Amino acid sequence: MRLRPPHHFVPLGAATALLLSGLLSGLLSGCADSAQPETADRRSASKTPEERKTPAPGSGKPWEPDDAMQRAERALDAYEEDGSAAKLSDSGSAHLADGVHRTFQAPGKRWYRLDLTCDTSGERELTLTLTRGSAEQAYGIGCGDPEADQFNVPPGAPFTVRVDGVRTGSGLVLWRLNTVARDDVDGCDDDIEGCDG
Incomplete structure (x- = not known):
């Protein structure tokens, strides 16, 4: 049986380090975007046509x-x-x-x-x-x-x-x-x- 050393490090090349850095940066900026309050335009654009319903008469709310x-x-x-x-x-x-x-x-x-x-x-x-x-x-x-x-x-x-x-x-x-x-x-x-x- 062959024993493995307790810590096995793989050397990263410059290209791999750059790729991981870009992914981490993208994830962090995605979190920052989701923390921003949604504007009416963004909310409307994110809804499907089925969710964008006409308001019920006199209520101002969508008819469901x-x-x-x-x-x-x-x-x-x-x-x-x-x-x-x-x-x-x-x-x-x-x-x-x-x-x-x-x-x-x-x-x-x-x-x-x-x-x-x-x-x-x-x-x-x-x-x-x-x-x-x-x-x-x-x-x-x-x-x-x-x-x-x-x-x-x-x-x-x-x-x-x-x-x-x-x-x-x-x-x-x-x-x-x-x-x-x-x-x-x-x-x-x-x-x-x-x-x-």
């Missing part, structure tokens, strides 16, 4: 799908403590470009309450159309509102919910269809037939 989903869910949850003992019948979401076109069955004796909201990067209002038979009503839905819009539909024949898609925008539409006791119906009894005053 995950944040939008959370805001929309909070708007739907705003009525959880209204004392109506609502029972969930159906729920869903749709991309703004696709819109919503759903027909719901409405059997039983309990009223149906549609809670609907939207959150988008450019549209402030969408149009909701409720249809049952020959009766039809259109409503404006404010996007980004802290509380979802609510619509009452009495039990009976199936009814259709339509929100036309917007191809030029980014966003989502969320809805929940609940049933409530007749005594818990707030506002108009039938938002498809409509109510005066």
